[in-house]
Amino acid sequence: MTSRPATTLAQRKRQLVADELTQAALDLLADGGFDAVTVDEIATAAGVSKRTFFRYFASKEDVVVQFLAALGAAMREELARRPADEAPSVALRHAVWRCVEDCAGHEERARKVVRLILSTPALLARFLERQAQWRDELAAELAARLGLDAGRELYPRLAADMALAAFHAVLQRWSAAGADGTDGGAGGGADGGAVEVAVLTRDCFAVIAPALDAVVRTPAAS
Template identity: 40%
Template sequence: MTVGAPGLRERKKQRTREALIDAALDLFGNKGFEATTVDEIADAVEVSSRTFFRYFASKEDVVISLMAQQWADIYDELDRRPADEPVLTALWRACLIVLRVYEADGMSPNSSKFACLAQLVQDSPSVLARSLELCSQQNDALARRLAQRMGVDPITDPRPGLVAAVGATALQVAIRAWREHEPDKRVSELADRAFELLQGGINYPAATA
């Protein structure tokens, strides 16, 4: 059976969900996460708080849903990579494709929305806790995908988990470099640099006296 385009009801639900996300991020940026209420987010979209809770279980879930979508996009692209491509290269290419698509579509990680997400993780203990929980879950999910590509068991073979962890760290290093030191560069450029360093190996020599 061929699945058609989303119906009117589904499109309306998606628009409401996106409007709630946009309103929440605007309020978080202007008032701060802790000071913003669910009622204020709902009022900004002219819906009830009950409607908000149909889409999100909490304020934290608004932020986490965006992060989860970013991971889902990376997984989709990773699944499209050639089956014989080395796993770090496949992950590297998948991440760059996703970042560049965001940038081309005007959803750049360099946008205010992305900056707001990064700031929320830094400033809000509850968002940070949920973010760390999500990262742990996603690292496990990514390790399983990489293990499948390698034809190994991720429980007994530590390599998929190691690649997943260092790959996620490469992205975090790129984002931090953009936020703190190189805001004039694209996150995709900085991620490309980080993965290239990983590809070359990280057993750097010690300084000589």
């Protein structure tokens, strides 16, 4: 039996600084706009030097990319945990919901961050780049669940694309709903954001479920 190596004090300190920088950056960028906020301002808000910032991140973009990487990891992990006999549409819906659930749990800042990503060309490009990586990971996981050949079958890649299109649609609708100061008309109360995202996710997957659950193997080339 093997055990994971214990985290050293230096590693814990490094992670703490990275977390402080990430939180400060996302708060400032979400409120002030990507172009207006400087690295100096982020470093000052986190209580570190500009030089320290660049030890952890190459640019402001990289802070947001790290945030996006966590979303993709959560989606893949949830899909891998779903029951093996669950319909693809249900498993993928839960995977996407797991990914956006954390956002809804921190609604005010998360809406602003998502809106920032979708409205800033440089960040949107990185977001789409990340989604391409997630598609390959989800396709591989789907292929393994269904006993398909990810390199030959069309279904895993197309299904992953559909799930990510639903994910993108949910984020767009959810983030736009709060732009005018309203809660989007769904849920309400302290957990209204979570309720709203759940409803949006359900509705999106209701549209694509028939295609997701029609698992058809690619005919062999003649």
